[in-house]
Amino acid sequence: MSRLALWLPLVLLSSAGHAEGIAPPPVQLAADYQQQDASLYRVSEKLDGVRAYWNGRELLSRNGHRYSAPEWFVANFPDTPLDGELWLGRGRFSELSAAVRRYQANEAEWRQIRFMVFDLPASELPFEARLTQLKRLFSRHDSAYLELIEQRLLSDNAALAAYLDEVESLGGEGVMLRRRDSLYSPARNPDLLKLKRFQDAEARVLAHLPGQGKYQNMLGALLVETEDGRRFRLGTGFSDQQRLQPPSVGTTVTYRYRGETAQGLPRFASFMRVRNDMPQQP
Incomplete structure (x- = not known):
């Protein structure tokens, strides 16, 4: 990056303004x-x-x-x-x-x-x-x-x-x-x-965001909020069953991530589990 979830296909233009593709370089x-x-x-x-x-x-x-x-x-x-x-x-x-x-x-x-x-x-x-x-x-x-x-x-x-x-x-x-x-x-x-080490943290579920494509009529992502008020979408790490029956609004969930963005949000955040040992907020 490396650079996973946010990496979109890259199409760059030549000086003539045409899309230019070259054979992938031989990287290890x-x-x-x-x-x-x-x-x-x-x-x-x-x-x-x-x-x-x-x-x-x-x-x-x-x-x-x-x-x-x-x-x-x-x-x-x-x-x-x-x-x-x-x-x-x-x-x-x-x-x-x-x-x-x-x-x-x-x-x-x-x-x-x-x-x-x-x-x-x-x-x-x-x-x-x-x-x-x-x-x-x-x-x-x-x-x-x-x-x-x-x-x-x-x-x-x-x-x-x-x-x-x-x-x-x-x-x-x-x-x-x-x-x-x-x-x-x-x-x-x-x-x-x-x-590298994964870090983990907790956040409270604020809403269920609908899925698209193969996740249509299922959970697409959780909108969550950390204890200090940061909000972000948590959209990976779920099984199909969890997408059909997602953690309830108000539930505290544990997620893992790899560092933070310049805006202070977790990078590559992925759902791990529901924190059943913590009191849930309404």
Whole structure:
């Protein structure tokens, strides 16, 4: 992002004004961390950004659509492929998403964006050697819009847990682990791992919102309100039976989520259960 529920199909225009589609770039995808030995990996923050692939000429989305980045943004990029994410900063995913989806670039918005690079796809070397190549490459290409993500060496899994705590305390969403001896593989790679924690919280049901399509005549989403007055729709995590018999208005439900938006609303909120152990408000 990565970037799930709010990601809509991206169709960008060429300078001639026509929709332009390109074959999806050969990016590798992450598996979930399962208590592997952290000392065998390089570890970086999992950025709250939008995946991007520089093919040496233009920036592409994971699905092969061209981002309408201004020419000055990519002017000093190298002519070799780079894998990374477009990023505005922690907690600014919504702003970033809006900026990079525009048919015509808003230059003021793009001046705040950085292309954060984490790999060198065309190299056939192991990741540790690719990282050395990247550092040399970056020393020759001076761009205010191109940055190399910090890749840490950690001594053990306790150090990994401490680093995850550090990232989350700063508003980050998790960490990525890249096995130091792994090759770049344009598929789901078991040597590339993601680690993040779900958060959970409670909210009171205010209303049932009707479903559409396959959920017609069923629950589409719950309108809920947190204890501090924030309201949002909770539309995923329900079984079909729960959509037919949703939690009653006034019920307190537990949901899980991954961080918050710039507006303070939970990101990727998903229903977990009814809190039967808490008093319900009318």
